[in-house]
Amino acid sequence: MRTKRFTTLAATAAVAASLLGAGTAHAATAKPDLVVTKVTWAPQSVAVGQQLAFTATIKNQGNAPTPSGVIHGIGFQVDGKLRTWSDLSTSPLAPGETRTLTANSGPTGSRTWTATLGGHEILAYVDDAGRIAESNESNNRTKTTFTVTAKPTLTTTLVGASSYSTFPAMPVKTGVASAISGSGYGSCFTDTGAVPGTETYLGEYSAGPGNYYTGGPFNYSGLAEVPAGATSATSVPVSLTEIRKWHYPDPGLKITCADGQYPGFSKLHVTRVTTSRWTLNDGGWSGVTQLATATAVANADLPM
Template structure:
């Protein structure tokens, strides 16, 4: 019996020692690279419609280099959608080394993202394809806020809207609308407005806020050649006049006739797409509204 107890004690001792040794082996940190994005970069103050290249600074915080011949890639997402990537680096990244990787491709074949006006979230993800085994996999993402200006400035001049635009290397299309108040009054047979008869008729917009291939009305639409920085769109009140062709809601004295007097514009909006008349458009990439206080003569 003493022999049996001794054997049990020996076995127990072996088990304990084995458990301690095993715990030590499991807790040892693996020798692997650890890639993280420490900064993201893009074209300075991008404006809508411009092609923007993204790049990221990647640092290896691990204790071994990345494998030579294996891609250390970065995927760039805008608002959660993959837009471009950098997959050209196959040289090893040493522990403590930082490198900058710039996009060279994307889902559309272009390494550049076409900027869309507004506030966005740019996300850079290193080793987005999971090619490299790292000591930590949860620190591969860096987010940054990306603001893109509309790149459109409107002003009214001589019955037209003049839009200053960010130049693009492609043809684009703009749709311009003018919002305001229409007034009408009573006119004599000689076409003179009778004092005290003018009154407000309707608040509405003229021109266009949208563009569709084969649109029936061309009011407010313009095609902008590549490289152009300005487009002039005449303000047409065809739609307004057409809507009241059955007569204005005015009661005039004998010998007088109702008619429009003016359109007091309060705001101008221009929206821009990439493309041309007769072809599908991409966008809209930008839209800008400008407050104005301008009177247009709309008496036919």
């Protein structure tokens, strides 16, 4: 009888332990945990009217990778309103791994937001559509602030074949690009120069870059690099060889010359100079955003 009683007590204790959760322990299911570690925008120096592109760095600080084929969505809100998002990243993000994603679309179809004057708050929200089950669903958002300044002003004038421009100082390096336009004239030429009395109006022409760049055969024509803090700049002279490059020899010259003579451009009577100021890509050479532009009347003959 004693043995039967002890067996019954042991069985009862085992059942009770099982009911109280004192049996075999079960480990919690491993899950990813996504957070935003950094939010940036380009261009960094923001002026009214610029198109701002937002970028966020996300990290999986959980103990399981994110599922393959599921979007790591990031919504970018400005002042509480969704402006753009990123929805192209679908490859797994391993525990401890980071990934930098840039907005590729938005409610209007644009990947950028048009900057408005004043201070703003930007919120980046990873897994904004709740596609991924995480161990912590409350740490997906990061906020930061930025200020949009008034669009810089600019004045310009023609000095020889160069532009002289003034503008407000900026804390970063920028660049200016100047183009000139006006009436082109041609003459008949011999080996000793233009033949007097043969000059003819040919049409309207322009030369010089429309934006800040250094590529091409006329690398520095009409350009000036503006150091941080500078308030004026004189461009490299605009190269009129650009007109010759694209229009000479040209049947459109329509200049009738005597035997032993040949037609060619003789001068550009400049009537207008247009200068634009540009941000630079990472302080480098490729113009990315126009900050300001100005056009001035000119009255100058430049020989070609």
